[in-house]
Amino acid sequence: MSTQLFISVRYGENRQELFNPHCKSQLLLDCIREKCHCREGEILDLVDENGNVAMISDADNSTEYASQFLEGRKNYVLIRIIKSLSGKEPNRYEALLQNIERHHPDLAERLERMSKPAQLTTAKDKKFQSAKKRGTLSHIKAKSPKRNSVVK
Known part of the structure; x- marks a missing residue:
């Protein structure tokens, strides 16, 4: 006899519902959409408290057991996952739990980081990298971490 274990899903104004994940992923998402009052057409998924997205909304996983x-x-x-239209930027991940910063500050930060494109290199960084490649760093002054003297 196998033990059926439920999962807890938090959403809205700190609301929580229990679901049985022992079903196909698409069926679980349909139940979540209905019970949590989500709009039709939104791409929904679940993320654990460490920021790992379950990816049950992925088309390849829809027929697999959740x-x-x-x-x-x-x-x-x-x-909610908002897919990038261009494909050049990452998808955006929005928590459907209001005030997530208060309940899970680390998770809120992680979702924000996952939704941002990679940082662009500034002109100053490019100049430094170029000088480093040419071996002409002597004109760039930097402070030593051990003392406040200038390195030449």
Whole structure:
């Protein structure tokens, strides 16, 4: 006899619902959409408290059992995925748990980082990298971490 373990999904104004992940991923998402009052057409998924997206919304995973991607007795936060239209920028991940910064500050920060494109290199960084390659760093002054003297 196998033990059915439920998952807890947090959303809205600090609301929480229990779901049985022992079903196909698409069916679980449909149940979550209905119970958590989400709009049709939104791409929903779950993220654990460490910021790991379950990816049950992925088309390749929709016919697989959600229990393959989710751990029983664990808490998840409901998120909306906004796909990048250009494909050049990363997808945006929005928590559907209001005031997530207060409940899970690390998770809020992680979702924000995952949604931002890679940092562009500034002109100053490019100049430094170019000088470093040419071996002409002597004109660039830097402070030594051990003392406040100038390195030449």
